Amino acid sequence: MIRGALSHLDLTITNPHQSVPFYDAVLPLLGYRRVPVDDHTTAAACWSITDAHQSAFSIALEPARATAKQQAYNRYSPGLHHLAFHVDSRADVDHLYTQLIALDITIQEPPAEYTYTPGYYAFSCRDPDGIVLEFVYEPQHRGRVTG
Structure with missing residues (x-):
């Protein structure tokens, strides 16, 4: 570990x-x-x-x-911003996207490339409380451990 x-x-x-x-x-x-x-x-x-x-x-x-009135989830308030899950490939990102669409899950951002790291490809959705889940493929992180 x-x-x-x-x-x-x-x-x-x-x-x-x-x-x-x-x-x-x-x-x-x-x-x-x-x-x-x-x-x-x-x-x-x-x-x-x-x-x-x-x-x-x-x-x-x-x-x-909480006993106080619940506030809507805001990822920019102190606390959790989002959860990002590694996946195995761009095709895996696309396949998960298709599966979540079939499950009628609200998509926040469809699959796209981002400039965070070379080859970063991801999409995101929101859970029932508004927490953002991201599914990301980063080619440079596959098969190696950093730290």
């Missing part, structure tokens, strides 16, 4: 009845599998992915507990 690699990510959600089906549809397309949540957690659902070295990363959904 890479020292400092992320272990897990918990996302706070407003409505499990909307968010759990969304992530149930999207995360398995990336290789995540739904895993049971134990009685000692407040998570509404959890998905995990394991690499060839058996390193695991999980994403869980935690229902919001």
Whole structure:
């Protein structure tokens, strides 16, 4: 395992009845599998992915507990800006885009090249709370570890 690699990510959600089906549809397309949540957690659902070295990363959904009036998600407020997932190729980006369109998921930006790094090709969508998920192919990051 890479020292400092992320272990897990918990996302706070407003409505499990909307968010759990969304992530149930999207995360398995990336290789995540739904895993049971134990009685000692407040998570509404959890998905995990394991690499060839058996390193695991999980994403869980935690229902919001705010007592104040909920504000709409703003990626430019302090907190999470967006989540970006690596994919294997430009064709993989296009295939995921087609799959999400078929699932009637709202697309924020269709597949396009960006100037962030050479060959950066990506698209993005929003989850039910407005959190942006990006699916990106970066040729220079395939098959090598940096750090």
